[in-house]
Amino acid sequence: MDREAWLSWLNNVKARVRMDAPMRDRTSYRIGGRAGALVEPGDLDALQEILARGNAERIPIRVVGGGTNLLVSDRGFRGIVVTLGKGFDEVKVTSRTDAGGVVYAGAGAQIGNLLRRTAHADLGGLEFLAGVPGTVGGALIMNSGTTTEFIGDVVESVEVVDGEGRFWLLPGEEIGFRYRRTAYPVAGAVVGGSFRCVNRPRKEALADIRNRVRERRKTQPLHQSSAGSVFKNPPGESVGRLIQEAGLKGLRAGDAEISTVHANFIVNRGQATARDVERLVLEIRRRIGTELELEIHRMGEPDHEA
Numbered sequence: 001m002d003r004e005a006w007l008s009w010l011n012n013v014k015a016r017v018r019m020d021a022p023m024r025d026r027t028s029y030r031i032g033g034r035a036g037a038l039v040e041p042g043d044l045d046a047l048q049e050i051l052a053r054g055n056a057e058r059i060p061i062r063v064v065g066g067g068t069n070l071l072v073s074d075r076g077f078r079g080i081v082v083t084l085g086k087g088f089d090e091v092k093v094t095s096r097t098d099a100g101g102v103v104y105a106g107a108g109a110q111i112g113n114l115l116r117r118t119a120h121a122d123l124g125g126l127e128f129l130a131g132v133p134g135t136v137g138g139a140l141i142m143n144s145g146t147t148t149e150f151i152g153d154v155v156e157s158v159e160v161v162d163g164e165g166r167f168w169l170l171p172g173e174e175i176g177f178r179y180r181r182t183a184y185p186v187a188g189a190v191v192g193g194s195f196r197c198v199n200r201p202r203k204e205a206l207a208d209i210r211n212r213v214r215e216r217r218k219t220q221p222l223h224q225s226s227a228g229s230v231f232k233n234p235p236g237e238s239v240g241r242l243i244q245e246a247g248l249k250g251l252r253a254g255d256a257e258i259s260t261v262h263a264n265f266i267v268n269r270g271q272a273t274a275r276d277v278e279r280l281v282l283e284i285r286r287r288i289g290t291e292l293e294l295e296i297h298r299m300g301e302p303d304h305e306a
């Protein structure tokens with residue numbers, strides 16, 4: 001399918017479509033070239049059609065959430081970027097028991113919104129996510145959390161649309177949640193998730209959330225553009241500590257900088273490119289160990305050396 005054919009197809013789907021959309025506007029790094037098309041389906045039917053037809057036509061498709069763990073290359077991505085917004089951002093309590101309840105959130109809901117709504121329903125159990133930026137969908141792909149508590153631990157079920165456009169409701173146990181990694185039995189888009197919560201007075205839950213955000217602000221450069229931890233921690237280690245001990249805090253490549261607040265964060269001081277970030281990644285691996293595993297996800301055509 002060529003570009004004209006894409007455009008006329010997408011224009012007939014219930015979706016917001018932007019051709020040649022700058023991905024820097026869609027990532028917390030504020031870095032990245034353009035996507036061939038940025039598509040926001042209006043409802044589940046539209047998402048199912050986009051995934052089914054796009055994959056059948058072999059158009060490269062990537063689903064992105066809040067873009068808070070994402071490095072998009074400077075050359076951008078030639079395919080379709082699907083993002084879930086309105087129509088996929090509902091948060092609601094779906095059942096209650098004496099001990100707690102289940103809260104459903106659409107993949108496009110902001111994590112902060114899920115936490116606030118849960119607390120206001122006098123429920124708790126998700127507070128460890130306080131201060132994690134991004135969407136519920138992204139958190140369900142990354143198994144977000146701290147180093148000891150993970151969203152996967154409280155997932156009752158996840159709604160998914162697979163690459164052929166079929167809808168699945170998967171129990172949490174089938175998802176293969178690991179440390180900052182998941183193994184969904186189907187490839188496609190996460191549409192929403194249900195979370196097991198416990199009774200907690202709202203004042204207590206809200207105070208807990210506020211305290212955790214305050215703590216995070218002290219140890220992480222939340223006021224600067226970043227994508228959170230760049231590398232996963234090896235078992236029993238903290239990459240941030242290792243990078244600091246190697247004296248690399250503050251090291252710059254172009255406008256990218258190894259954060260002086262938390263060394264496992266790379267921050268964009270304004271005009272950083274994906275290549276700048278990649279140069280720092282390379283340097284950290286050279287100094288600390290080539291086996292360091294990236295936590296951030298890459299997207300797009302690689303940026304070759306000029």
Ligand code: EPU
Nearest residue numbers: 146147219228229231232233238240241244261262263264
């Ligand atoms: N440390 C340093 N220098 C630094 C950073 C950290 O010495 O520049 C030391 C700290 O003093 C502490 C230890 O390393 O003794 C651990 O640091 P921290 O508590 O900040 O945790 P982390 O292992 O660096 C992990 C997650 C974060 C999460 C925090 C808090 C990973 C890769 N990172 O960081 O998650 O917010 O714990 O729960 O697992 C993310 O995944 O994007 C993320 C931000």
